[in-house]
Amino acid sequence: MNDISRPLEELHPNERLKHNSEQLRGTLRESLADPVTGAVTDDDTQLTKFHGIYQQDDRDLRSERRKQKLEPFYQFMVRLRLPGGVCTTKQWLALDELARQYANGTLRLTTRQTFQFHGVLKRNLKAHIQGINATLLDTMAACGDVNRNVIATANPWRSPVHRQVYDFAHRISQHLRPRSRAYFEIFLDEKPVARSEPEEPNYGRTYLPRKFKIALAVPPDNDIDVFAHDLGFIAITEQDELLGFNISVGGGMGMSHGEPKTFPRLADVIGFCRVEQVLDVAEQVMCVQRDFGDRKDRGHARFKYTIEDRGLDWFRKELERRLGYALEAPRAFRFETTGDPYGWQKGTDGTWHFTLSVENGRVADHPDYPLMSGLREIAKVHKGDYALTTNQNLIIAGVSEAQKSNIQSLLEQYGMVGTRRQSALRRHAMACVALPTCGLAMAESERYLPSLIDKLDVIMHEAGLADDPIVVRMTGCPNGCARPYLAEIGFVGKALGKYNVYLGASFSGERMNRLFRENIGETEIIDSLAPLIRDYAQQRQEGERFGDFVIRVGAVKPMLAGRDFQQPTA
Structure with a gap:
């Protein structure tokens, strides 16, 4: 018996909640209208995720508010559904205004190629969502047990193939979007439909066991870390023509400290599909997980565990049975990097694109760096688009030859180029939000990584590796x-000021790293990494990347399978 066919009382409480939610409505309307608290009910907190919203509180203020006998300072994070990561400059200006009107005055570019707003109060939440909707964007299915924002190799302006892949991201997103009208009723004041609303065609009444993530890559760029996702499509081209995609399945990054049954896992390539088969493959892969994913243990509910437990042969047979045809053999491809090409690049159509490094994706004004204001001024005159990358950076895309000098002048005026030169280490670093708003955070991340990079930069400079x-x-x-487990140097919070340090992932995103030091603070981090960085500068082979070097010299062993990730290192 599959979990989806078991009695609800045997499954995780979230399954009963989804089943009884009237297709994600719950009592959200009543919770949002309650003026007594800044929060929504516990059940509704789970349901808001399906609408792209997370309830959070400011953990910096918890202790003081508790002393004052006040409830936590509740607020909401709002995440957009933005398949392929592109917005018009008009939309950017509207989102900028919404951030200053209803949120904390900043925009956050995420590792899933979209925007997050932070600090939205409950009383402003509905108006905020309606403001997003007015830009022709939405937050539907940006979180929750559904297919999440579909990401693709950044910038459809680069070439016709990039445009095709971007279009597929949109088509997949639309095809797998939940059909419930709950979002429209609760946040956009649509007249409620009769409760005989048809059941979700791809999800049923209990949706998926956990979140599901899809990514599309255009080799040789692996900027989206395709193997970190439940389902990946790797573009196969011939003479600049898109023939189809290699299909990878079973990737995922999450785990829990000290629980060896949980682990990150890289996806496996199982075959090739033609362009006309993409939507069918995406739907049926997701529906296999819908029907066979673990609905009793949410810590074991991701697709990677379904693949790990049942095996690739079982999965391929089940998928092909549903498709009604066999997948073709995978085609050859090659990845070179997971990074972004910074500065000016020219597209195949003659337009220009400027990739701007945005530290940890936080678009804000600082006393010495008015980044948000500068991007606002560029958006007022730029006739192309803004494209987001999954490395938390921004591309000013589709700049004509005639307009390039004007954009360059604004970049210089607001300090985005010229004297403000970031190191290569900083440009290839990224962090999650963590404290003070993420309820899962055990340690700092976004607020701390810049200062740690400062210290590592000194070592890199002294070693001649700037x-x-x-x-x-x-x-x-x-x-x-x-995606820290795909970093050449990964830091994962263990406690306040303490991190596990992982080394040895590949620069191209095709090998995970391995635990190097456990539960250490900044002094030990610097002391343990400095000798390796110096040795790398002196002993590396031609073209050798740091992740490959630390394996060659024996600092860590290569990580060959996710199931071994939390095994003892000795």
């Missing part, structure tokens, strides 16, 4: 939002 990229990622907990 211009050499090393992929560095940090998260405040082991859930892996910034």
